[in-house]
Amino acid sequence: MPGSVSSDPVVKEKTSQSSVQESRIEDADVSGVNMKALMRKIDIRLMPWLCLLYLLSFLDRSSIGNAKLYGLLPELKMSDNEYLIALSLFFIPYALGEVPSNILLKRLRPSIWLSILMIVWSIAMTAQGLIHNYAGLLSMRIVLGLAEAGLFPGVTYLLSCWYKRAEFGLRLAIFFSCATLSGAFGGLLAFALAKMDGIGKHSGWAWIFIIEGIATFIAAVLSFWLVHDFPDNATFLNEYERAAVIGRLQDDAQWSAAGEKLKLRNVWQAFKDWKTWVGMVIYAGLDGPLYAFSLFVPSIVAELGFSANRANLLTIPVYVWACFCTIAVGFFADKFNKRGVFNLLCFGMGLIGAAILIASRNASLSYFAVYVMAGGIYPLIPNTAVWVANNVEGTYKRGVVIGxxxxFGNLNGVVSGQIYRAKDAPWYRTGHSAMFAYFAIGFIFTLIMMYGLRRENARRDRGERDEKILGSAEELTAHGRGGTFTSIDEARTEKGDLWSGFRYVI
Structure with a gap:
């Protein structure tokens, strides 16, 4: 039997289901737990509120694009270059805060950490509507970026600790689809709030920031009770339900689901893993276009000959289409347990959309290309994040890798904020060309990731990564290619996704 003490000093690693269950929680009898009802309960408790929070997050960060159409620049006496700097400045603290935020999320609990972050960014958001100069806008964009840094990677990390690898994609797709809904809702909301122009001596663009900031503050306070923590300490589950959730995750090669202590090697393993660096480049290839699209699509549509109000309204069906594509890709990627091929499909759509925009000199054709591009950009975010999370075992390592x-992907928002310049209107060839380059990089590195994962799985299938399992600690003198351990449980706990029994999702 795998993991048993044998008279033979070397026992080859097995990959059977029985060996995967060796470290699962065994103290509680979970035979009476209805798993379908339990998963519905988890979905209802986790997903709706987290989705609302992300809708507010994306709405808050991108509403500056709507505010621009209603007089933000002339009132603050800003040039187009200064506006672009304000956009880019947001992404520097936003990118740098991801990894430390995920570590603190695990240490402080999601219900506390995420709620604190939201309170901070809601105050910064509201303050953007009260400023009177360019310096005030820059300072609030920095605070907003730092506070919002923790939400998307934090929720991605949190959900990856609740769901099996083949059911995580649809959940994150539904969560991220709120970014597309925020694009549609943001245009409609900006259209309505701009009509408050003059009330309280505030301009219409200022009311966009103020009202959205107040709504986020209310949600932040409620989140102390409505955001739930990790499975091993979730208060809405009883001890049998917690054991059942942890057990099914461990059956899915997530052995750290029962809990893990923070060790420096968890962070070091994330930096040494080649998948981390390839994943960073892939994410850059999709995040650059995402932020360029969300920040500038109202301006792009407006430059095609439409008024500010009509341009905002015409962005709504674009985001509805993007929402549909995001959920569809999440569903089918889970169904077939394939991630890379869907990345290639979406990057391909992005390349086609960008190519049409570069070549087009017709407003209707360009508007069509915006749909094609949106259908490629938005599904890429959750699909790639899930792909990365699927292939990392160890809760702290996964948190660092996701961060x-x-x-790194979000750092490319600095570039995104600079590529659509007023002097390039109405066709923005420079911006569209930059997006095409991003899509091409993402497509190429997706192929590299798929090749690397397939090659590594084949090596494990051939036994090239097998560990040596010895009967006692005194026998740990030989060294197998995969390492030498006293038990299978020790091997997979120490090695995580590097364990020979772990298979990567391609």
């Missing part, structure tokens, strides 16, 4: 990947 690094998402953080």
């Amino acid at each position: 690094m990947v998402v953080g």
Whole structure:
């Protein structure tokens, strides 16, 4: 039997289901737990509120694009270059805060940490509507970026600790689809709030920031009770339900689901893993276009000959289409347990959309290309984040890897804020060309990731990564290619996704 003490000093690693269950929680009898009802309960408790929080997050960060259409620049006496700097400045603290935020999320609990972050960014958001100069806008964009840094990677990390690898994609797709809804809702909300122009001596653009900031503050306070923690200490589950959730995760090769202590090597393993660095480049290839699209699509549509109000309204069906594509890709990627091929499909759509925009000199054709591009950009975010999370075992390592990947991708928002310049209107060839380059990089590095994962799985299938399992600690003198351990449980706990029995999702 795998993991048993044998008279033969070397026992090859097995990959059977029975060996995967060796470290699961065994003290509680979970035979009476209805798993379907339990998963519905988890979905209802986790997903709706987290989705609302992300809608508010994306709405808050991108509403500056709507505010621009209603007089933000002339009232603050800003040039187009200064506006672009304000956009880019947000992404520097936003990117740098990802990894430390995920570590603190695990240490302080999601219900506390995420709520604190939201309170901070809601105050910064509201303050953007009360400023009177360019310096005030820059300072609030820095605070907003730092506070918002923790939400997307934090929720991605949190959900990856609740769901199996083949059911995580749809959940994160539904969560991220709120970014598309915020694009649609943001245009409609900006259209309505701009009509408050003059009330309380505030301009219409200022009311966009003020009202959205107040709504976020209310949600932040409620989040102390409505955001839930990790499975091993979730208060809405009883001890049998917690054991059942942890057990099914461990059956899915997530052995750290029962809890893990923070060790420096968890962070070091994330930095040494080649998948982290390839994932960072892939995420850059999709995040650059995402932020350029969300920040500038109202301006792009407006420059095609539409008024500010009509331009905002015409962005709504674009985001509805993007929402549909995001959920569809999440569903089918889970169904077939494939991530890379869907990345290639979406990057391909992005390349086609960008190519049409570069070549087009027709407003209707350009508007069509915006749909094609949106259908490629938005599904890429959750699909890539899930792909990265699927292939990392160890709760702290996964948190650091997700933070690094998402953080580096978000750093490209600095570039996104600079590529659509007023002097290039109405066709923005420079901006569209930059997006095409991003999509091409993402497509190429997706192929590299798929090749690397397939090659590593094949090596494990051939036994090239097998560990040596010895009968006692005194026998730990030989060294197998995969390492030498006293038990299978020790091997997979120490090695995480590097364990020979772990298979990567391609």
